[in-house]
Amino acid sequence: MLRVALLSFVFCAGVNASSKPLPDVVIDDTNVYPESMSAARDGTLYIGSMKGIIFRATPGSPKAEPWIQPTPENGLLSLLGVLADDRSGTLWICSAPTPLRNPPAVGISALVAFDLKTGSLQGTYPFPAPASVCNDITIADDGTAYVSDTPNGRILKLARGAKSLEIFAQDERLKGIDGLVLSGDGVLYANIVTRGLLLRVDRTADGSVGEITQLTTSAPLGAPDGFRLIEKRTFLLAEGSAGRVDEVTIDGDHAEVRILRAGLISPPAVTLVGRTAYGLEGKIGYLIDPKLKGQDPGQFIAHAIPLDASVAALSDGEASRAAEAKSRSARADSARIAALEAKVAALSAEAGRLEDANAVRKLQRAFGYYVDKGYWQEASDLFAEDATFETGVDGVYVGKARIHQLLVHQGGGHEGPGLPYGQMNHHMQLQPVVHVAADGHSAKGRWRELALLGQFQQSAAWGDGIYENEYVKEDGVWKIKSVHYYPNFVAPYKGGWVTLGPVSGDWKSDIAKSFPADRPPTVTYEPYPNVYTPPFHYKNPVTER
DSSP states (O other), X not given: OOOOOBOGGGOXXXXXXXXXXXXXXXESSSSOOEEEEEEOTTSOXXXXXXXXXXXXXXXXXXXXXXXXXXXXXXXXXXXXXXXXXXXXXXXEEEEEOBTTSSSOBOSOXXXXXXXXXXXXXXXXXXXXXXXXXXXXXXXXXXXXXXXXXXXXXXXXXXXXXXXXXXXXXXXXXXXXXXXXXXXTTSOEEEEETTTTEEEEEEEXXXXXXXXXXXXXXXXXXXXXXXXXXXXXXXXXXXXTTTTEXXXXXXXXXXXXXXXXXXXXXXXXXXXXXXXXXXXXXXXXXXXHOTTTTTSOOXXXXXXXXXXXXOGGGOOHHHHHHHHHHHHHHHHHHHHHHHXXXXXXXXXXXXXXXXXXXXXXXXXXXXXXXXXXXXXXXHHHTTEEEEEEEEETTSOEEESHHHHHHHHHHHTTSOOSSSOOTTEEEEEEEEEEEEEEOTTXXXXXXXXXXXEEEEETTTEXXXXXXXXXXXXXXXXXXXXXXXXXXXXXXXXXXXXXXXXXXXXXXXXOOHHHHHSOOSBOOSOOOOOTTSOOOOOOSSOOTTTOO
């Protein structure tokens, strides 16, 4: 569940205007678990999937074939929203992290744009913090894209030509938002998949959000998802847990619901080709329902449904199939809704860990830049109050105040901010490997430092070493918990490390001798030319050893 949007011009009466009915469309792949679907003006169908593959069915074809694959360049994760925009020639995609893909899709939610004809990548627009789930898209007449963020209750927008998304609306009433659609006269509507609601989200003359109004419905809705325009204020709606595709007509604050097809297996998406609706079976229960998980879901089909159809018009065979499927769907309804909420929580947690890892990298890089220029107070402010700092065999310095003093000593005793004239103190923080704990409250990181040190017309030196650091999140802010720097060498610039010889005896630094540590070193070793590998905080990502 988590789905689609629409486009007013998706309705194209010229497509398949003849009496020949359009075929059902089978996705030519296994274990696809499609989540969204859209149609271009010529009747081409585009279908997104948990696999991150975009499938395409040419007009009138009974088969949707793989078209765009996930690559490092496009960064596609699981695809929870698809929208074909003929006016701009763009295929808009909602890409989101999910544990349901195998292997899990890890990354940051983003709105991604492809050329509608060629499939070439046109742009990627990451969601702003916090961790988000890009779910559905709709396009206004002026080319502005509106995009739903399910867990955070946000609608973001991307103006034509803009380089980044901005928040259009954020409200508790929007928590669980899924489908978005604009009416023929430009009114924005949304559904709430977790609570079975339809909302009207007014836009003011200046383009900002106005009132948010809950609509009454003529019948209860079961996990409303895909939302597409037919014409004026009449729409297609997919009800995931109810297994239905509906025609919904909105008049003021009321929505009249007419069932077009029942008995589908968790349909997440609908779209329109001429006078034919397509309802897509997502079968998400086979991923999240313990009773179905591990079983063969069979084919994934987009069912062609004439708009003049109704549930009563089904043949005996269709009615029997519908009743059987509806019974299965009803038995799993509560489990699916609970699983959906768990899914959103898992996605949010995974995206949160990615954002945390980025925050830790920024923290360590900020430390390097402050040290480079002698901003000792600013550097020590990055530490937790009970933090520790250990370098080589010098010992362990404990507490933010002691770390500040140590940094001043390492900088030659100049209090700062800033370095004395002619001093060079570059400490480049390179090759980060960061892992955030599952609870999101602590992290570890391994870094390489390359140092350029010296004093104008007096001295110059190279430095090399490894950090194995720990970090802690306090009141939502990441801080350095411990620095453990393993220097490998400091060598003169002239002649370099070839001039170095093995250390002998106590190789504590002069700083440690004049400004002793609070605790003895936790590790003893000898630097280059001896070979020592600081312990890795992580397992081999391939062998898990």
